[in-house]
Amino acid sequence: MIDPLVERIATRIRTEREARRWTLAQLADASGVSRAMINRIERGESNPTAVVLGKLSAAFQLSVASLLAQAEEAPEVTEPAAAGVRRPADDPEWVDPETGYRRRQIAGPRFPAELAEIRLPAGARVPYPAAAFAFLHQLVWVLEGRLTFHDGDTAHELGPGDVIELGDPAPRVFANTADTDCRYAVLLSRTDRP
Template sequence: MISRTATIVTVVPDTLTSSLAAALQAARKTRGLSVSALAERAGVSRAMIAKIERGEAQPTAVLLARLALALGMTLSELVARAEDGAGRLVRAADQPTWTDPASGYRRRTVSPASGRPLELVEIELPAGARVAFAADAYPDVHQQVWVLDGHLRLQEGETVHELHVGDCLQLGPPADRAYGNPTDRTCRYLVALTRR
């Protein structure tokens, strides 16, 4: 069974923590939502959202995806807003990273800021780590996953895909998904996302 737990932990220094807080707050205000309205839409407490927006807590990947969905965005779009870049070229040294405090899942946005038809995201999943997303986390997004290094166990609903270096999987219709690394070394994979 895929876990839908959405927790936060104390802030861990990260290149995107404060900018994610500002991007979340700006997206909420742009949509004319109060903290209470966003909390109701996302199914999380007002106190949790307030802590995240003040930069006092870092959300997990699962919680961030729920907040993004409640704002009518994907996780990638929300993170891209935090990246504050509008150019066509993003140098490797300037590609922002974000680390999920619960799993150690590390996300690096490779492509320039959102608003483009294609987004490229590199993920590093530590040995033994697993991160799960509910089916509604990416409702209108087409995704392909390409394994760059290591072994990725990707569960889509009841189907489990064992992916190795060079394997590329086109994800199916929205389903609960879990990304796991059953090995003792880091797994790296690229996710390409486009709007359906």
């Protein structure tokens, strides 16, 4: 049986590709992800890793958060929810099958900014291409643990309470070199230009 979230991610990626009238080969060329892998993802046979999602989102000029947020929204939700409390159990959590990276979308898809909570296991390293950060303002706030954040050629060691606002798009790496998990929040807002 296919995990419902993996199935929605598959549908979201296929919808984005088809909206651009791209073939699998065209998306493979634009993203650097093999045609065979994209095909397996779109059929719901493979849960993409964070690295693969980063490459696909860059090709679509979307943030990983946007790609996942729209996939995480339950298909039956058509009206904005009434103001109220959401519990962690109410929010889908996506888990990277390669690193164990866990991502929970905090802000709903109709909120004007994207907010996600990330849990990065000890020893995990997740790189993203510069194109995954185009058209975005992004802020990373470390809540627990240590995060080694590579912004292009510059590495920043971040601890609890530290915040980094990202500048122009650059290749970035989120790494946890500590022996305990790191929990951080990512806040994104779109802009008209990279």
